[in-house]
Amino acid sequence: MGALVLGVVLILGYFYQSYHPYRRLRLVRSSGYHIYFKAGLSGVVFLLLAAATWLLIDFLDLPSRLIDGVEDRPKLTFIEQNTPNWGEIKAFAIFLIALFYCSLHILFCKWFASKETIYGALASIANDLEMLVVNSTIEVTPIRFELDCGKVYVGLPEAPDFASGEIKFITLLPLLSGYVNDEKKIIFNNNYFLHYEEHFSEEDDDEDDIIPEGYEFANSTNEHTTINDFSIVVPVDQIVVASRFSIDAFIEFRQAKKSSLIGPPAPNQQN
Structure with missing residues (x-):
């Protein structure tokens, strides 16, 4: 029992x-x-x-x-305390x-x-990377992933499926992609956003089955009929660096002059 x-x-x-x-x-x-x-x-x-x-x-x-x-009581069968299996x-x-x-x-x-x-429940169980993805999804802001192979992606992530347990993959709609050179500087060589603007209008985003007018494909088996078809899946264990990303701040940092904070140390600090 x-x-x-x-x-x-x-x-x-x-x-x-x-x-x-x-x-x-x-x-x-x-x-x-x-x-x-x-x-x-x-x-x-x-x-x-x-x-x-x-x-x-x-x-x-x-x-x-x-x-x-109940008025029609004689027709009812009552359960007595001594009924078998009453417990x-x-x-x-x-x-x-x-x-x-x-x-x-x-x-x-x-x-x-x-x-x-x-x-609040998510914040109590998710790690920093997962919360970065969740916040980016809620606020619709881009984030940057740098992989251990040197590849760099900037894009909009999809909300992770916490119901499946530990997050091992993150789906990202890329806006920019590139690589980290030998000087550890990010070089972007693909601008997906310009492609989206050129071939996908706002009306196309609402209709998943609409092919943008004037969009021609060399191979009909590899057609991208919606923006979501460009989504990539990034393994979490290959992510080296993850952060929010602002294209304006990125450009400003690249164009900024060398800071006075970075220079040779003072004479009394050389030893």
């Missing part, structure tokens, strides 16, 4: 943690006994709440009062009540959970 109760507790808790709009984000990043503890704690809470509800129902004798209110029936009723409370709370959180609440 104890093993059955433990199984019910874990099933309830795992169901709650798996379908909750933001608790599941923590669950998918847990492993081993952490999952059992999270599921067990949630299951115990709902089981205790269901047991208290059943005790209240039994104390007030609500089923009997409901039956007594199992009560346990199953408590489980159904707990499942009802669990489902009701999940639906309530899905309907009324604010973006700030979900964002």
Whole structure:
């Protein structure tokens, strides 16, 4: 009987943690006994709440009062306390009540959970790179990825799928791409944004199945009919540097004169 109760507790808790709009984000990043503890704690809470509800129902004798209110009483079959398996029936009723409370709370959180609440949950589990991607997605601002191979991308990321657990790949719509030269200076040699402006109008963005007028393809098997077709997938383990990116600031830094802060040290600091 104890093993059955433990199984019910874990099933309830795992169901709650798996379908909750933001608790599941923590669950998918847990492993081993952490999952059992999270599921067990949630299951115990709902089981205790269901047991208290059943005790209240039994104390007030609500089923009997409901039956007594029925006029055609002789046709009803009453359940006596000495009915076989009465204990199992009560346990199953408590489980159904707990499942009802669990489902009701999940639906309530899905309907009324604010973006700030979900964002707070993300901030508590995501690392700095993931939060950079999330903030860039929310604010629609470009970010820069420098890969270990020396390739550099600037673009707009898609919101990562935290439900799958640890983020291993990030989808990016590139705006600029280039490389880091031997002097560790970024050289951009591809401007995707100009291509988007030339071949994709605002109307085309709304219609995924529209091919821009005048856009010709050399190979029909490699057609790019929407901007999203240019998206690239970047492995997280290959990212060396990630940051926000401002093209105006980048140009200003490149055109700026050498700062007076960078120069030979003072005579009294040479030794």
